[in-house]
Amino acid sequence: LVQLVESGGGSVEAGGSVRLSCAAGGLEFNGRSMAWFRGLQGTGVATIYTEFDGSERPLYADSVKGRFTISQDSATNTVYLQMNNLRPEDTGMYYCAASGRLSSPSLVPAKYGFWGQGTQVTVSS
Numbered sequence: 001l002v003q004l005v006e007s008g009g010g011s012v013e014a015g016g017s018v019r020l021s022c023a024a025g026g027l028e029f030n031g032r033s034m035a036w037f038r039g040l041q042g043t044g045v046a047t048i049y050t051e052f053d054g055s056e057r058p059l060y061a062d063s064v065k066g067r068f069t070i071s072q073d074s075a076t077n078t079v080y081l082q083m084n085n086l087r088p089e090d091t092g093m094y095y096c097a098a099s100g101r102l103s104s105p106s107l108v109p110a111k112y113g114f115w116g117q118g119t120q121v122t123v124s125s
Helices: none
Strands: 003-007 010-013 017-024 033-038 043-050 056-060 066-074 079-082 092-099 112-115 117-125
Touching: 003 092, 017 033, 017 092, 017 117, 033 066, 033 079, 033 112, 043 066, 043 079, 056 066
Parallel strands: 010 117
Antiparallel strands: 003 017, 017 079, 033 043, 033 092, 043 056, 066 079, 092 112, 092 117
16 A cells, blocks of 8 residues: 655745655655645646666756755655745645656656645745
8 A cells, every 4th residue: 555645844934945755655666756746736846766776867847946856765765855945936735646657757747646645835925
């Protein structure tokens, strides 16, 4: 049984930072992407794809490049999203998602079959 549990959301002022965590149970990272999406519409924020040899390939939405960093710890099966220099437009519910078997990173929501319940991030101006 795959379970994704997010934590770390909150309210911050513009320019502040937040780190989200996603505890992923029941799956392995190799050969799949782990991603963060914002909102019910599933706006892709960042993803990290793990090759079968263990190497990692991140991919970011243009709007967050240089501000957000996605990472993962295979020892604890946890995915992180470090969010710096936050803007009011970053406000939303952030969902952790796991794909099925892929060959490359993707921010297409339809490629993700497992989703967490979400954690809210609110950025005030």
